[in-house]
Amino acid sequence: MGRLRLFLPLCGFLLLVVMLWLGFSLNDPHILPSALLQKPFPGFELPSLQDAEKTLTQEDLKGKILLVNVWATWCPTCKAEHAELMRLKEQFGLEIAGVVYKDEPDNARRWLAAYGDPYIYNIIDRDGRLGIDLGVYGAPESFLLNAEGKILYKRVGEVNARIWRDEIRPRLEQLEYFDLDQQR
């Protein structure tokens, strides 16, 4: 027993190593846990990019499962993400609503004309007010909404093939999204 006690400091040290390792490696300090999960999408009243006359509100987001993608033409990661959004739209019929975040509408129109348009429509959030209500602190960010307009999942950073496979698709399967798709 007396000899075993000599190992106590070593055990303490190993515990410390494990705790610090978990704290520093598993916890990416750049990714904030969203305060909006399981909450309704915040209210807004903003113009549509496609139809300047039209005003979109949170009610327009209801009625179907939707991915809301916050993007901008000044954001290089959004360019990388764009191809994946196109693939999700074409391959799975995923409906994506865009939020043009702190950007010139003309820039966004040019971008969509040049690279293709994966969105069913785009909301123009020119001064970033909707972004703040969404807890956005960079672009891109994406939100998965259910038919009631509740936020089920948030992704900070790009949606890529891995995020689709591991995070978004399983959630859609849980909602029987794909079954509904086949019935249509």
Added chain:
Amino acid sequence: MNFFQNNYLPVRYITVLLLLALLSPGMAAQGVIDAFEFESVEQEARYQSLVAIFRCPKCLNTNLAGSDGPIASDLRREIHRMVKEEQSDAYISGFMQSRYGDFVLYDPPFRVDTWILWLGPLVFLILGLAFLRRFLGQREPAMTDEERNELDQLLARGERSPSGE
């Protein structure tokens, strides 16, 4: 995510800005200066104290006052708006927390999932004191009464001996 992802300023402009910042140490120390207008000195003081207590969500350890990130500037604008609307501190704090979570608070609330943060140091202090007590208690006293008597006798003899011989 790339740290500079939101920076669309060419690098040479940033360099020039940094050099200018070096020339004016007073400005650099204050961080960012916005051209906000206030109705009273109290309002401005309140704004200044509020932007100091919230953490910028994008930068890991800078408050809203000290960050030149676009999101920090947007949040300063929101706080300015709420200060002008004479909203309460609790309202403004709630506004920030409901959107960006506890991350933006430098003073985290006491809750079930944060108790370890608040009580952890106290637990370690108690453990340390208990350990210290046991460690000190276990040590044998430096001398038994018997030994002390013996030592006294030796000392007494030593005092006598130089003059006794």
